[in-house]
Amino acid sequence: MADTSNPDIVYTVVDEAPELASASLLPIIRSFAGAAGVTIGTKDISLAGRIIATFPEKLTDAQRQSDDLAELGELVKTPDANVIKLPNISASVPQLTAAVKELQAQGYDIPDYPEEPKTDEEKAIRARFDAIKGSAVNPVLREGNSDRRAAKAVKNYAQKNPHRMGKWASDSKTHVSSMPGNDFYANEVAATLTADQAGPAKIEFLGKDGSTTVLKDGWKLIEGEVVDATFLSAKALDDFLAKEIEATKADGILFSIHMKATMMKVSDPIIFGHAVKAWLAPVFEKFGDEMKALGVNPNSGLGDVLERVKGNADIMAAVEACVAGRPGMYMVNSDKGITNLHVPSDVIIDASMPALIRAGGKGWGADGKEADTNCIIPDNCYAPVYDEAIEFFKQNGALNPATAGTVQNVGLMAQKAEEYGSHPTTFEAPADGTIRIVLANGEVLHSLDVEAGDIWRACTAKKAPIENWIQLAIDRQRLTGYQAIFWLDENRGHDAEIIKYVKPALEAAGVADKFTIMAPREATRASLETITAGNDSIAITGNVLRDYLTDLFPILELGTSAKMLSIVKLMNGGGMFETGAGGSAPKHVQQFLEEDHLRWDSMGEFCALSESLNFLAEVKNNAKAAVLAAGAEDATQGILDFDRSPSRKVGEPDNRDSHYWFARYWAEALAAQDKDAELAAHFAPIAKALAEKEAEILAELAAAQGKPVDIGGYYHGDVTKKSSAMRPSATLNAIIG
Numbered sequence: 001m002a003d004t005s006n007p008d009i010v011y012t013v014v015d016e017a018p019e020l021a022s023a024s025l026l027p028i029i030r031s032f033a034g035a036a037g038v039t040i041g042t043k044d045i046s047l048a049g050r051i052i053a054t055f056p057e058k059l060t061d062a063q064r065q066s067d068d069l070a071e072l073g074e075l076v077k078t079p080d081a082n083v084i085k086l087p088n089i090s091a092s093v094p095q096l097t098a099a100v101k102e103l104q105a106q107g108y109d110i111p112d113y114p115e116e117p118k119t120d121e122e123k124a125i126r127a128r129f130d131a132i133k134g135s136a137v138n139p140v141l142r143e144g145n146s147d148r149r150a151a152k153a154v155k156n157y158a159q160k161n162p163h164r165m166g167k168w169a170s171d172s173k174t175h176v177s178s179m180p181g182n183d184f185y186a187n188e189v190a191a192t193l194t195a196d197q198a199g200p201a202k203i204e205f206l207g208k209d210g211s212t213t214v215l216k217d218g219w220k221l222i223e224g225e226v227v228d229a230t231f232l233s234a235k236a237l238d239d240f241l242a243k244e245i246e247a248t249k250a251d252g253i254l255f256s257i258h259m260k261a262t263m264m265k266v267s268d269p270i271i272f273g274h275a276v277k278a279w280l281a282p283v284f285e286k287f288g289d290e291m292k293a294l295g296v297n298p299n300s301g302l303g304d305v306l307e308r309v310k311g312n313a314d315i316m317a318a319v320e321a322c323v324a325g326r327p328g329m330y331m332v333n334s335d336k337g338i339t340n341l342h343v344p345s346d347v348i349i350d351a352s353m354p355a356l357i358r359a360g361g362k363g364w365g366a367d368g369k370e371a372d373t374n375c376i377i378p379d380n381c382y383a384p385v386y387d388e389a390i391e392f393f394k395q396n397g398a399l400n401p402a403t404a405g406t407v408q409n410v411g412l413m414a415q416k417a418e419e420y421g422s423h424p425t426t427f428e429a430p431a432d433g434t435i436r437i438v439l440a441n442g443e444v445l446h447s448l449d450v451e452a453g454d455i456w457r458a459c460t461a462k463k464a465p466i467e468n469w470i471q472l473a474i475d476r477q478r479l480t481g482y483q484a485i486f487w488l489d490e491n492r493g494h495d496a497e498i499i500k501y502v503k504p505a506l507e508a509a510g511v512a513d514k515f516t517i518m519a520p521r522e523a524t525r526a527s528l529e530t531i532t533a534g535n536d537s538i539a540i541t542g543n544v545l546r547d548y549l550t551d552l553f554p555i556l557e558l559g560t561s562a563k564m565l566s567i568v569k570l571m572n573g574g575g576m577f578e579t580g581a582g583g584s585a586p587k588h589v590q591q592f593l594e595e596d597h598l599r600w601d602s603m604g605e606f607c608a609l610s611e612s613l614n615f616l617a618e619v620k621n622n623a624k625a626a627v628l629a630a631g632a633e634d635a636t637q638g639i640l641d642f643d644r645s646p647s648r649k650v651g652e653p654d655n656r657d658s659h660y661w662f663a664r665y666w667a668e669a670l671a672a673q674d675k676d677a678e679l680a681a682h683f684a685p686i687a688k689a690l691a692e693k694e695a696e697i698l699a700e701l702a703a704a705q706g707k708p709v710d711i712g713g714y715y716h717g718d719v720t721k722k723s724s725a726m727r728p729s730a731t732l733n734a735i736i737g
C-alpha cells in the first residue's frame with residue numbers, strides 16, 4: 001500500500017527479488033533520510049497492486065488500492081518528480097493468471113482472465129487486463145530519455161575483480177538465425193509528418209471483398225512525428241521456423257528462440273506461438289480441433305499446451321513421438337524440465353542472449369550440459385547485433401573484463417518511442433487484404449498488402465523526444481570525449497527518417513566530426529573493437545537497442561546489468577532513477593524460498609539512491625540531501641572496496657548482509673563529514689553501535705539462512721512476513737529504529 005503524502009522522493013513497491021530487498025533496505029533509507037528531514041514515500045506498481053487497483057468493484061474497502069501507476073504517470077510529467085524506480089514484472093499471460101489465482105485465494109474477488117472473450121462483458125474485462133499485461137509500467141513512467149552507464153567506481157571494481165567468462169572456440173557452432181526476408185526489417189516504410197498531415201489518424205483493414213474495418217481511430221499524430229509501418233509475414237515465419245528446426249537437428253546443436261514477449265506484448269507472443277506450433281507441427285496438424293476444444297493457445301507456451309492436453313493419451317503420445325524426432329532444446333531449467341518454449345516470459349532476449357554470449361556461446365541442454373546453440377531471432381532489425389557479437393568472439397576469443405573499456409548508452413525512450421510504444425497499433429491481419437494509415441487530411445500515409453495472420457505494426461517517435469535525445473548525446477560526448485556512434489541503419493525506413501533529424505542537429509551544434517552513424521552490425525563490431533582495445537564508446541540508440549545494449553555490454557563488462565546507473569532525465573524537469581538495467585530476477589526468489597538466501601545485488605539501488613539525493617539537493621537546494629548523497633556514495637564505494645556484495649551460495653553473506661554494511665559505511669561517512677554538524681552528531685552513535693555490534697548482527701543474519709521460508713504469497717506476499725524474513729537481526733533493527 002502506498003503513502004498519500006507529498007514526499008521528497010518516491011520509492012516504488014515492486015515484485016520478486018527487488019521487493020524482497022526493499023523490505024530490508026527501505027527502512028534503512030527511511031531512517032537515514034528522515035534524520036535529514038528528507039521524506040521517502042512509496043507507490044505500488046507491483047503486478048498484484050495493479051490488478052487490485054484495476055478491479056475495485058467487488059473488493060472490500062480494506063482490499064482496495066489506489067491506482068498508483070496512474071498517479072506516478074502524472075508525477076513524472078512534473079518538474080517535482082524524484083522517483084527511484086525498481087524493476088517490476090512485465091507479466092506474460094501465464095504470470096497474469098497465476099497472480100489472479102493467488103489474489104482470489106487470498107479472498108480478493110477479482111475476475112478470471114478471459115482467454116477467449118466472447119460476451120461484451122468478457123471483452124471489457126479482457127481489455128482491462130490487457131492494460132496490465134506485459135510491459136505496462138515502464139512506458140508510462142519513462143517520460144524522458146535514457147542515460148545508462150556503469151559508474152566509474154563500479155567499472156574500476158569490475159576491472160580489478162574480473163568475473164568468469166566462458167571460453168569461445170573458433171569452431172563453435174553457435175550462431176544467430178534470422179528470416180531471409182519478409183520480416184519487419186524488410187517491409188518497413190516510414191515518413192516524418194508535416195503540419196498538414198498532423199491530426200487524428202486511422203488505421204484501416206481493407207478486405208479483398210471490398211469491406212473496410214477500422215482497426216484504430218482517433219490516433220493522435222503530431223507535426224514532426226516519425227511514423228512507420230511494417231509487417232512480418234506469417235507464412236514466411238512458418239517456413240523459416242520449420243527449416244531452422246531441421247537445420248538445428250542436422251547441426252546437432254540446441255534449438256532456441258529469443259524475443260521479448262513482455263515488452264512487445266502484442267507481436268512477440270504471436271511469434272512465440274508460431275514457434276510452439278512449429279515445434280509440435282505434426283501434433284497440431286492431427287489434433288488441431290481437439291486441442292482447440294481443450295483451450296490450447298500456443299501463444300501461452302508449451303507449458304500451458306502440455307497442461308491442457310495431458311489428460312488425452314493420444315495427443316500425449318503424438319507429442320512424445322514428435323519431440324523424439326526434434327533437435328535438442330535449450331532449457332530454462334533442465335532440473336525442472338522447463339524448456340525454451342514453455343513460458344513466453346522465461347526467455348527475454350535482452351538478458352538471455354548476453355548470458356549465452358558470456359558463457360562462450362553455450363546454452364543448457366535437457367541433460368543439464370552446456371552445448372552450442374542455434375539462436376533464432378526471427379526479425380532482422382536487431383538480430384545483427386548478436387550475430388556480429390558472436391562472430392567477433394569466435395574470431396577474437398572472449399572479452400577480457402580486466403582490460404575492456406566500456407560502452408555507455410544514450411537511448412531514445414521518451415513518450416513511448418518506437419517499437420516499445422507500438423502495442424495499440426499492432427494487429428494480426430484478420431484475412432488477406434491491405435492495412436493502411438489514413439491521415440486526418442485524408443491522405444494515405446502507408447499502405448501495405450498483407451495475408452491472413454501477418455503481424456502488422458506501426459511505430460512512432462515524436463520530434464521533441466528525438467531532439468532531446470540528440471542533445472543528451474551531444475552533452476555526454478562533450479563531457480566524456482568518448483567515441484560516439486549513432487546506431488542507425490540508413491537502409492531501414494525508420495532509421496533513415498531519424499537520421500534526417502540527427503545530421504542537421506549535429507551540424508548546427510558544430511559537433512558533426514565527433515559522431516559517426518553506423519548500422520547496428522557495423523556499430524557492434526566497432527564498439528567491440530573499441531572496448532577490446534581498452535577504450536570507451538557511447539552507443540546512441542533507439543529504444544529497443546537501449547534495452548538490449550544496456551544488458552549486453554554490462555553483462556560482458558561487469559558480469560551483470562544489475563550494477564548499472566540508469567538515469568531518466570524527465571523531459572519536464574524531474575528525475576527518475578532506475579535501479580540497474582536488469583529485471584526482477586525470479587530465480588533469486590526461488591532460491592530465497594527454498595533456502596532463505598537472497599543473492600540479489602542492491603548495487604543498482606545504492607547508485608540510484610545517491611543520484612536521487614543529489615538531484616534533490618540540486619533542484620530543491622537541499623544541503624542536507626547533498627550530505628546524505630555524498631555519504632551514500634562513500635558507502636557504495638565501501639561495498640565495492642571491501643567486497644560486501646551478496647554471494648550466490650547459501651550460508652554466505654547475502655543481500656541483507658550487504659544492507660548492514662551499506663548502513664554502517666553510510667553512518668560512518670555521515671558521522672565523519674564536516675559539512676553538517678547536526679547530522680554528524682546524529683550519526684556518530686549510530687556508526688559506533690553498528691561497528692560495536694557487528695559480530696552479533698552478522699550472526700543473527702547468518703542464523704536466518706538455510707531453511708525454506710514462507711512469505712505468504714508470490715505475487716502478493718504478506719508484508720509482515722516479508723519484513724520479518726528480510727529483517728532477522730533484532731540488533732540491527734533496534735539501531736536502525
Ligand SMILES: NC(=O)C1=CN([C@@H]2O[C@H](COP(=O)(O)OP(=O)(O)OC[C@H]3O[C@@H](n4cnc5c(N)ncnc54)[C@H](OP(=O)(O)O)[C@@H]3O)[C@@H](O)[C@H]2O)C=CC1
Nearest residue numbers: 087088089090262348351562582583584585586587600601
Ligand atoms: N526495469 C524493469 O522494470 C525491468 C523488468 N524486467 C522484468 O523482470 C522479470 C525478469 O526478467 P529477466 O529477463 O529474467 O531478467 P533479470 O535481469 O531479472 O534476470 C536475469 C538474471 O540477471 C541476474 N540479475 C538481475 N538482476 C540482478 C541483481 N540485482 N543482482 C544479481 N543478479 C541479478 C540474475 O542472474 P543469476 O540468476 O545468475 O543470479 C538473473 O537471473 C520479467 O518479468 C521482466 O519483464 C526486466 C527488465 C527490466
Ligand SMILES: O=C(O)CCC(=O)C(=O)O
Nearest residue numbers: 090135138262263547581
Ligand atoms: O519493461 C520491461 O518489460 C523491460 C524493460 C527493460 O528490459 C529495460 O528497460 O531494460
Ligand SMILES: [Mg+2]
Nearest residue numbers: 350547551581
Ligand atoms: Mg532490459
